[in-house]
Amino acid sequence: MVTAYVMVKANTGEADRLKSEMVGLDGVESVNIVAGDVDFIVKVSVDQPAQVKEIVADHIQAIDGVEDTQTYISMD
Amino acid sequence: MRFVIIGAGRVGLRTARVLREEGHEVTLVERDRDIAERARTADFEVVEGDGSREDVLEEAGVADADALGALTSDLNVNFAACMIGKHNGCRTVMRIDEDYREEIYQKYADEVDEIVYPERLGAIGAKNALLGGSIRAIADIAQHLQVILFTITDESPMKGYTISEVALPAQARILAFGKKEASMGIPLPDDSLEAGDRIAVLADFDVLGEVRQLLVGVETPAAAAEMGGA
Structure with a gap:
């Protein structure tokens, strides 16, 4: 089991739409809108490390309004 | 405070x-x-x-x-x-x-x-400096609402009329009025509009053009450019 935290920066004020699109992705456990220099923290829980890349690169980054992502894999 | x-x-x-x-x-x-x-x-x-x-x-x-x-x-x-x-x-x-x-x-x-958002306020200042003339945006109140200061010119259609005679569009209000070289104050119905007087108006972007036409008349092409989106 691999857990990862993805920091997502948006370029739109439509936080609700981005949140619901990310919540709907397979492997996404939670999405929180946060204050600070990123706009969302997405928790991803999957079987293989490769699936983390798939969710982030293929799905989250493809959402219109997502500017940038940064992924942290949990070590415990 | x-x-x-x-x-x-x-x-x-x-x-x-x-x-x-x-x-x-x-x-x-x-x-x-x-x-x-x-x-x-x-x-x-x-x-x-x-x-x-x-x-x-x-x-x-x-x-x-x-x-x-x-x-x-x-x-x-x-x-x-x-x-x-x-x-x-x-x-x-x-x-x-x-x-x-x-x-x-x-x-x-x-x-x-x-x-x-300090940059937006800076942009309003820069826009006013670039446009010059008799119209100055003072503040964006909401996404579609702006406070604008107009200076009455000799070409103003409302020149010579009183405040009570100014029929602004429904989505606009007169907020303050100042005679030429005097400070701004509460607008009184009998105040008359002369060249050089200033009038502050709260207006929806949709009616800005109408308000400008009424208070300033025809302006230079630069000042007549779209005022929204500071």
Whole structure:
């Protein structure tokens, strides 16, 4: 089991739409809108490390309004 | 009133200056020693420390402040400071660094009463300087609402009429009026509009063109350009 935290920066004020699109992705456990220099923290829980890349690169980054992502894999 | 301002950089220090000039009491919070020292040289009371920490804000007097301005360039510090400020019963104002965030904080950050984006205010000033002429945008009140200062010219269709005779569109209101070279005041129905007089109007973007046409008449092409989207 691999857990990862993805920091997502948006370029739109439509936080609700981005949140619901990310919540709907397979492997996404939670999405929180946060204050600070990123706009969302997405928790991803999957079987293989490769699936983390798939969710982030293929799905989250493809959402219109997502500017940038940064992924942290949990070590415990 | 008593204010606590977090951040003594260009936005924070300037805000503190304006408040002090108007007779208010201001305490600044700054974590950088050199910047704090510079503010002290300008005779401000400065608490050195991290504005996202409760003990630091307590030292700055957040408990009996009327309002707190979180004006650093660090959004995490700003938001944490607003949370502490709200807990202490302050009105809270938070600076953001990118305009799209305004919507997000307005919706989700209950701890923040008002959001400021300094670059937008700078853009209004720059736009006015570029346009010149007899129209000046003063502030964006909401996404579709702006306060504009018009100077009556010889070409103004309303020149010679009184305020009560000015029939503005439904989505516009006269806020203030000033005779030529006199200060602005509350508009009275009998005030007459002469060249050089100024009139401040709150208007929806949709009717700005109509208001401009009525108060200024035909302007130079530059000034007649779209006023919205400062």
